[in-house]
Amino acid sequence: MPKMSILNYVKRHSCRLDYEERLRKSKRRNHKLYKKKRYSEKVEMRKLLKQHEEKEQKGAQERPDQGTVPAYFLDRQQQTTGTVLSNMIKQERKEKAGKYQILIPKVHAVSDVEAFKVAKTGKTRRKGWKEWPQNLLMLANHSLGSLPNLNDASDP
Template sequence: MRKLLKAHDGKEVNTTDKSAVPDGAVPGYLLDREGSNKTKILSNMVKQKRKEKAGKWAVPIPKVKPLTDQEMYQVVKTGKRKRKMWKRMINKACFVGENFVRKPPKFERYIRPTGMRFTKAHVTHPELNTTFYLDIIGVKKNPQSSLYTSLGVITKGAVIEVNVADLGLVTQGGKVVWGKYAQVTNNPENDGCINAVLLV
């Protein structure tokens, strides 16, 4: 690792060469001075690692059209006189876990209709050019808002995690991969299904 760092250009660092230190008793304050030579070290190692990491997650749809709140959900009026307007009904496709239980109606702020809940997605493998019908594990990132990510709202450009255990994908270490990310490429609320591309 040290040889690799020295080979790259970057910030100059002092290193001591023990072969150049003279024999015999040397005072402590001169120990570091003797036999020191300037070498170069890679200063932007962290930046390079970040670039490599960012390159891995290049998504098929890099830019997504922002949606307004009116498009995303509608206001539900509640109360005896229908004056309370703090409830929202989501118009988009969404995902909730298997053991999901709704809050009591009095405390439920966001309503996710059962007709708009999805548990499976059509996921295309870009290298194999084959589509599989896979279970959704969760919503990793919705570019519209972190609120929609936590609610599990699936819109075009959202990154979802799918169960790829049936595909038989294996890591370099020989372990079976059971969860991979995929980006949604269609508008699920219009088509009635979720189409996605696997991020390989």
């Protein structure tokens, strides 16, 4: 390719000829590293879960023979339950799940008449085209909680 055509390409597209390919390769490299890290995390979690599953397995306790046992007791065996998953693993999972969770309050629509107050301007106060916000703070209903009623005379 002659030199002039390369210069024209750069003028037209404002990037190197191999820019897209380099970008694609770098994305793949980063993705590969991320997948490797994620895989190692999953392996560790699986190992921990497997250890706890072994602890959780239920085993039947053998009773010493004390004569004959009624038929309705034969299928009832005392089970010994193992330990439950540790709080650390549960907490770690909750943190990972709730990492990107955002609380969004419910917002109710407010009309312009309620939100803005018209300002009368001019020498004779006839012009009414200016507005300024009337309610500076708007709270959602659920965020208020239980506020005390200040107008109530029954409270001391």
